[in-house]
Amino acid sequence: MPKDxxxxxxxxxxxxxxxxxxxxxxxxxxxxxxxxxxxxRALLKTCxxxxxxxxxxxxxxxxxxxxxxxxxTSRTENRASRPWFALVLxxxxxxxxxxxxxxxxxxxxxxxxxxxxxxxxRTVWPAPVxxxxxxxxxxxxxxxxxxxxxxxxxxxxxxxxxxxxxxxxSAVFWSGARAVGEDSGAAHWLKxxxxxxxxxxxxxxxxxxxxxxxHAGVEIREYTTPQALDAAGHDAVFAPAGLAPATASLVLxxxxxxxxxxxxxxxxxxxxxxxxxx
Numbered sequence: 001m002p003k004d005x006x007x008x009x010x011x012x013x014x015x016x017x018x019x020x021x022x023x024x025x026x027x028x029x030x031x032x033x034x035x036x037x038x039x040x041r042a043l044l045k046t047c048x049x050x051x052x053x054x055x056x057x058x059x060x061x062x063x064x065x066x067x068x069x070x071x072x073t074s075r076t077e078n079r080a081s082r083p084w085f086a087l088v089l090x091x092x093x094x095x096x097x098x099x100x101x102x103x104x105x106x107x108x109x110x111x112x113x114x115x116x117x118x119x120x121x122r123t124v125w126p127a128p129v130x131x132x133x134x135x136x137x138x139x140x141x142x143x144x145x146x147x148x149x150x151x152x153x154x155x156x157x158x159x160x161x162x163x164x165x166x167x168x169x170s171a172v173f174w175s176g177a178r179a180v181g182e183d184s185g186a187a188h189w190l191k192x193x194x195x196x197x198x199x200x201x202x203x204x205x206x207x208x209x210x211x212x213x214x215h216a217g218v219e220i221r222e223y224t225t226p227q228a229l230d231a232a233g234h235d236a237v238f239a240p241a242g243l244a245p246a247t248a249s250l251v252l253x254x255x256x257x258x259x260x261x262x263x264x265x266x267x268x269x270x271x272x273x274x275x276x277x278x
Contacts, residue, residue, distance in 0.1 A: 015159040022142040022152060024130070032130035043213050044132045047097050047258045048104070054261070055108035078274040082185065083160040084113040085269060086153065088177050090169020091121035093192050094217035096132040097260035102168050102190055107136060109270050113160065115140035119149050128213060150180035157184045164269030166190055186268045195219040197234035199226065199243055206238065210257040236260075 036044070066076040085106035089099065099116075106114045116133055118125070120143050133141055144152045156163055162185035167177045174189045181187035196215065198206065200222045211220055223229040226243040236250040244251040249263045 011159050015155060018155060019140065019142060019152070022144045022148070024125070024141045024143055028125065029130055029134050032125065032127035033134060035127035036131040039209070040128055040213050041131060041135065043210050043258050044096055044100070044128065044135055046210075047100055047214060047260075048132070048136050050256075050259055051100055051104040051261075052108060055105050074278045076276040076278070078276070079271050080274075081109065081111060082162065082164050082270055082272055083111075084115065084156050084163035085111045086115045086117050086156065086163060086165050086184075088149070088153075088165060088167045088169075088181060089116055089118040090167075090173040090192060091118060091123040092170060092173070092217070093168055094126040094129065095192075095215045095260070096126070096128040097214035097258060098168060098190075098192060098218075099129055100132050100136060101260040101262055102166050102265070103133075103136060103138060105265060106164070106270060107138075111164075111270060113140060113156075113163075114138055115142060115156070117142045117144065117149065117152055119144060119146045126216060128216065146176075149177065150183070153180050153184040162186070162272065164188075166265065166269055168192055186266070186272075188266055188269055190262050190265065193218055193234075193236055195221050195234065197229050197232050197237040197239070197248075198222050199229050199237070199239035200224055204240070204254055206254060207257045211238075214258045214260070 063079045064076060066074055068074045087099070087102050093099065103114060103116070116138055142152060153165065165181040165184050165187045167174050167181055167187065168190040169192050171191070178187065178189070196218055198220050201224065220238070221232065223232060226239070229237060229239060230245040233247070235248060237244050237248045238252050238257065240253055241251050250261055252259055
């Protein structure tokens with residue numbers, strides 16, 4: 001009789017085989033790699049290196065803590081890494097920096113399986129996005145139909161258990177993907193911005209090429225004074241921290257044009273909690 005570990009391996013192998021018909025081909029990655037060019041790839045590598053540096057926490061250890069109450073009862077909390085993480089990607093998203101910022105926390109935490117799932121669309125994959133996925137080592141890049149998205153996530157949960165699902169895209173895209181994401185485990189919406197603010201001035205030098213490549217599809221609106229930038233109400237801004245609006249949740253200073261991050265991305269996407277009351 002096969003051991004449990006053997007059965008687990010067989011189930012994973014069967015899962016990967018089932019996912020094959022949705023997998024993005026190596027030839028498409030190769031084409032995207034060439035189209036991105038040396039300069040574009042260098043910028044993406046800079047982004048990846050900075051996100052690794054920021055998120056280098058290593059694998060989340062399994063943690064168990066117990067509180068004993070005065071009446072002799074107790075509460076035990078167990079925390080462990082989730083077995084998989086999937087980024088469900090709106091085909092309208094073209095900014096590789098946003099995609100990398102959504103993926104690198106899972107990669108840095110060594111989640112066993114990290115996947116990107118982009119429903120099939122008439123919108124072609126942006127070459128820098130596919131190249132970014134290759135450069136940071138994402139092997140499970142899938143393109144099911146919109147109708148098969150739920151089946152794809154359900155297969156991951158059925159074989160591996162509850163995972164973490166981040167959905168990067170518009171409110172309309174999230175409304176369509178939310179139910180299947182929540183059925184698969186912890187789910188969270190990363191709202192893709194339409195625009196970001198940038199403070200300009202004689203003393204501020206911005207790498208325009210980095211902005212163009214890393215934040216493709218995002219309108220970069222320029223402001224000549226901190227007051228005007230503040231009044232615009234952007235959640236993400238390119239400005240010196242001392243001149244940035246206090247309400248902006250993401251501030252990228254000169255020299256950090258290639259970056260992005262998601263300040264509200266919850267840790268529950270990467271670890272599961274179990275409570276036991278005794």
